[in-house]
Amino acid sequence: MTAPAELVPTGAEMLQHLVESAGGARQPAADMADLAEIIRTLLAVETRRDTRVRLGGNLFDVVISSSGLQARGAVALMDEIQGGCGPVIEDPESGWLYWLVPPESSARWASHSHAVCLGAPHTITLPSLNRTAPPGPYWLRPSASDRLVPTGPLREALAQIRPEPTPHAALALQLGITT
Template identity: 80%
Template sequence: MIATAAPAPTIATMMQDLVDSVGPVHEPAADMADLAEVIRTLRAVEARRDTRVRLGGNLFDVVITSSGMQPHSTVALMDEIQGGCGPVIEDPASGWLYWLVPPRSSSVWEPHSHAVCLGAPHTITLPSLNRATPPGPYWLRPSASDRLVPTGPLREVLAQLRPEPTPHTALAAQLGITP
C-alpha cells in the first residue's frame, strides 16, 4: 500500500501556528502595562510637568486633610517625628493637604474623623517637582525618593490637633458617594 504524504505546511500556516501558540497578541502582560505607566510618569516628572498618577499600585496612597493653621502645625510635628516630613502637597483652591503615604495604606486605614485615605482606583495629579508655591497645587514638603509619610504617627497627630474643616463631605460630593 502506498501512502501519500501530507502536504508540507506553508510559511503562512507555520507563522499562524506560532502566533496561536503564544496567545492573544492584543493582551499585554499586566506587569508590562504597569511598568509602561510608571515609565511615562517618571519621564513626565523628569520633564518637570504636572503628572497624573494612579493611587494604590507600588507608589503610594494619599491621606487628605484640610489645610490651614492646624494642618500646618501637623506638618511641623511630622517634621519633628520624621526628621523632616515626607511629601505633602497643598492645594489652596480646594483647601486640602495631600499626604503621600505608603502603598496599600487605604486598605488598612480605619475611619478617621479628620482625614480620609484613598488608594486604587483613584488618581492624583502631582505638581511639577519644582513648584513650591501657589498658584495651583504645590509641594508644601517636597517629594523625596527615600520616604513617605508614615500613617501611624500621622493618625496620632491628626487625632491630637483635629484639623478642621474635615474633608469627608466635600470629598464624597466630588467622588459622587454618600457619606
C-alpha cells in the same frame, strides 16, 4: 595578569549570551505595563509637567486633610517625627493637604474624624517637582525617592492637631464616595 583579547567577550557577545540563556520567547510580566506607566509618570513630573497618576499599585495612596493653620501644625509634627516630613502636596484652591502614604494604606485606614485615605481606583495630579508655591497645587514638602509619610504617626498627629474643616463631605460630593 590580563586575559588575551580573544578570550574577553565583547558587549554584543555578552548580550547574545544573556538572550540565549533566557530561553524561548516569554509573555511580558503582567505588571510591566504598570511599571512603564509609572516610569513615564515620574519622568513627566521630573521634567516640570503636572501629571495625573493612579493611586494604589506600587506607588502610594493619599491621605487628605484640611490645609489650614492647624494642618501646618501636623506637618511640623511630622517633620519632627520623620526628621523631615515625607511628601505633602498643598492645594490652596480646595483647602486640602495630600499626604503621600505607602501603597495599600487605604485598605487598612480606619475611619478618621479629620482625614480620608484614598487608593485605587482614584487618581491624583502631581505637580511638577519645581512647583513649591501657589498658584495651583504645589509641593509643601517635596517628594523624596526614599520616603513616604507613615500612616500610624500621621493618624496620631491629625488626631492630636484636629485640622478643620474636615474633607469628608466635600470628597463625598466631589467623588461620589461615602466615607
